[in-house]
Amino acid sequence: MNPALKFLVHLDRRWVFLLMALAVMIPIIWRMEFPEIPTPLVRTVFDRIESLPEGSRILLAFDYDPGSEPELQPMASAWTWHCAKKKHKLYFLALWPVGPQMIQATVDSVLKRDYPQMRYGEDYVNLGYKSGNEGVIKVVVSNLKELYTTDHFGTAINDIPLTRDLVNIRGMDLILNVSAGYPGTKEWIQYASTPYNIPIAGGCTGVQAPLLYPYIPNQMFGLLGAIKGAAEYEKALSDQYPEYARDAAGKRRPEFTKGIERMGPQLIAHCVVLGLIVLGNVILALHRRALRAA
Amino acid sequence: MKRTVPLIITFLAGVVLIYAYFSPAAAGLSDLSLIHFDILAAIAFLLGGGNLLRMHGEKVYKQQAGWGYSLIAIVAFLTTLGFGLCKVGVTGRPGYWTHLTGAGQAVGLVNLDIADERHTLTLTVRRAEPGSTHAVRLGQREIGQIEVDRDGRGDLVVKYDPPKKMAGEFLKSVREGDTLAVGALLQGTLQRYAPITGDYNQNGSAFWFMYEYGFRPAVQTTFAMLAFYVASAAFRAFRARNIESVLLLGTAFVILLGRTFVGAWISQGLVDPSQAPQNTWEQFLSFWYIPNLTGWLMSVFNTAGNRAIMIGIALGIAATSLRVLLGIDRSYLGSEKG
Numbered sequence: 049m050n051p052a053l054k055f056l057v058h059l060d061r062r063w064v065f066l067l068m069a070l071a072v073m074i075p076i077i078w079r080m081e082f083p084e085i086p087t088p089l090v091r092t093v094f095d096r097i098e099s100l101p102e103g104s105r106i107l108l109a110f111d112y113d114p115g116s117e118p119e120l121q122p123m124a125s126a127w128t129w130h131c132a133k134k135k136h137k138l139y140f141l142a143l144w145p146v147g148p149q150m151i152q153a154t155v156d157s158v159l160k161r162d163y164p165q166m167r168y169g170e171d172y173v174n175l176g177y178k179s180g181n182e183g184v185i186k187v188v189v190s191n192l193k194e195l196y197t198t199d200h201f202g203t204a205i206n207d208i209p210l211t212r213d214l215v216n217i218r219g220m221d222l223i224l225n226v227s228a229g230y231p232g233t234k235e236w237i238q239y240a241s242t243p244y245n246i247p248i249a250g251g252c253t254g255v256q257a258p259l260l261y262p263y264i265p266n267q268m269f270g271l272l273g274a275i276k277g278a279a280e281y282e283k284a285l286s287d288q289y290p291e292y293a294r295d296a297a298g299k300r301r302p303e304f305t306k307g308i309e310r311m312g313p314q315l316i317a318h319c320v321v322l323g324l325i326v327l328g329n330v331i332l333a334l335h336r337r338a339l340r341a342a
Numbered sequence: 343m344k345r346t347v348p349l350i351i352t353f354l355a356g357v358v359l360i361y362a363y364f365s366p367a368a369a370g371l372s373d374l375s376l377i378h379f380d381i382l383a384a385i386a387f388l389l390g391g392g393n394l395l396r397m398h399g400e401k402v403y404k405q406q407a408g409w410g411y412s413l414i415a416i417v418a419f420l421t422t423l424g425f426g427l428c429k430v431g432v433t434g435r436p437g438y439w440t441h442l443t444g445a446g447q448a449v450g451l452v453n454l455d456i457a458d459e460r461h462t463l464t465l466t467v468r469r470a471e472p473g474s475t476h477a478v479r480l481g482q483r484e485i486g487q488i489e490v491d492r493d494g495r496g497d498l499v500v501k502y503d504p505p506k507k508m509a510g511e512f513l514k515s516v517r518e519g520d521t522l523a524v525g526a527l528l529q530g531t532l533q534r535y536a537p538i539t540g541d542y543n544q545n546g547s548a549f550w551f552m553y554e555y556g557f558r559p560a561v562q563t564t565f566a567m568l569a570f571y572v573a574s575a576a577f578r579a580f581r582a583r584n585i586e587s588v589l590l591l592g593t594a595f596v597i598l599l600g601r602t603f604v605g606a607w608i609s610q611g612l613v614d615p616s617q618a619p620q621n622t623w624e625q626f627l628s629f630w631y632i633p634n635l636t637g638w639l640m641s642v643f644n645t646a647g648n649r650a651i652m653i654g655i656a657l658g659i660a661a662t663s664l665r666v667l668l669g670i671d672r673s674y675l676g677s678e679k680g
Binding site for chain 1 (some may be wrong): 369372376377379383384386387399430435455458460539541543553557558561564565566569570572573574576577578580581582591594595598599601602603604606612633637640641644645648649652
């Protein structure tokens with residue numbers, strides 16, 4: 049057998065690991081970026097938030113953890129920024145135990161930085177985490193205060209202007225759910241959105257997106273799939289509001305364009321995976337031929 | 343009895359939830375059972391923690407293979423739990439408080455909460471002489487009057503909210519050790535809130551440190567390693583051995599390309615993304631534009647396949663739920679023994 053073919057047939061997987069490491073590292077170091085065109089699913093979500101009247105009530109459910117944070121945080125930040133820009137009232141909650149940390153990170157990096165005039169309790173509220181998965185959704189659609197007696201920080205819910213008169217979440221104008229699995233978008237659709245006609249849009253990880261397509265468009269009007277969806281949303285936002293991606297001096301704001309930034313490594317990594325699949329099949333064909341010839 | 347009671351509870355909770363779906367009159371009962379479910383879910387955390395300690399503790403005690411990892415798990419669990427419960431390194435929430443005490447039966451409580459620049463002073467008096475009125479003094483300054491109702495209760499709220507230009511700017515200058523007096527009736531000295539009132543995950547706290555520099559990087563590293571295994575698996579296992587695998591490979595190619603700019607770039611000659619196709623030929627070409635092809639694969643084949651699976655699962659769940667409700671399937675109760 050040809051020595052090169054022999055080497056490839058028995059290729060140590062650490063070479064593949066090294067190749068993948070380079071595929072991810074090089075675009076990050078060189079800051080490689082590629083153009084994005086918002087797809088209809090992303091555009092629909094953007095237009096819906098854009099068209100809601102000022103002061104609309106939006107429930108932001110952050111159901112993810114640090115494992116999926118690099119993939120989902122960009123869309124969580126972009127949605128929060130957009131809702132704040134449109135002066136909507138934001139209700140944050142989480143069905144995942146570390147969701148409150150995700151919420152707080154978003155509040156600190158988006159609202160406190162770009163919208164310091166927004167006031168806790170009047171413009172946004174963090175209801176925190178409650179255990180019970182879809183059981184929590186079933187309760188908050190009928191009587192929120194049965195379960196949420198305080199916000200995340202222990203302030204009585206009746207002392208918070210935004211929640212004082214809130215009976216349940218049926219009055220929400222929109223639910224935006226960032227989800228990394230169970231419980232997540234599927235549960236919000238099944239137990240809140242569909243039964244009570246509350247419009248919902250989801251943002252999810254790449255592996256989850258195919259499972260959510262069956263709900264589009266009747267039960268869920270839009271979906272941001274993984275980092276690609278986030279990058280497209282960032283593009284739509286920066287087209288409409290140039291200050292989102294660039295500061296007053298015209299300098300790029302990397303903290304708000306993480307999605308676009310992370311599409312570089314994703315592009316190269318996808319190409320490497322495709323190349324490896326092709327290479328693997330070519331090696332297989334050559335190996336079979338060599339075995340037959342022997 | 344050990345099995346009969348859970349069976350009855352399951353049956354009743356299930357029937358209530360099904361009935362409440364069709365009858366709004368039973369919504370209250372449905373809420374009640376769901377609240378109980380949420381309480382049980384919270385208790386499950388305690389059981390989970392206990393189980394974790396038991397399993398790993400046993401492994402460490404018997405020094406079974408990998409007991410060192412179990413020890414790390416126990417230490418990490420107890421440390422994080424301790425930091426969170428004891429709020430190590432947390433500072434109390436911004437503001438001051440004090441009990442008000444005096445010679446008589448009357449008691450009072452003062453809270454001065456500070457959020458951003460907003461200051462809210464809440465004064466509550468109980469068991470005071472009904473119908474009496476008292477001047478409230480903060481230091482040397484009179485800040486208002488408190489009227490006690492016929493039940494001996496009196497409340498006073500003073501707010502300072504800069505944008506709304508409300509009265510009460512003096513609240514900004516309140517310091518620890520200032521005295522608050524309700525006439526000659528009650529008096530107290532303001533003190534800072536204790537650390538227990540702060541958020542367990544406050545920036546700089548020990549729990550925050552564990553989360554930010556331990557849990558978060560560990561989880562993200564584990565997740566990121568998937569990329570390497572996926573690449574290795576793609577190279578070794580993704581083989582075009584038959585028609586089905588060729589179709590799967592083709593779909594993977596389109597989706598992988600369609601989820602990046604490469605897909606749009608290599609098929610850009612087929613369509614002008616900025617405008618809709620004008621005629622049949624352009625429609626035909628635009629179908630093969632890779633981002634469009636990706637969308638088509640996802641919304642047609644993927645959706646059809648997933649819907650079929652979901653309907654099957656839903657029917658299965660309905661059947662299983664009925665078996666559980668009727669007590670035919672008792673596997674959730676565990677083994678018959680013991």
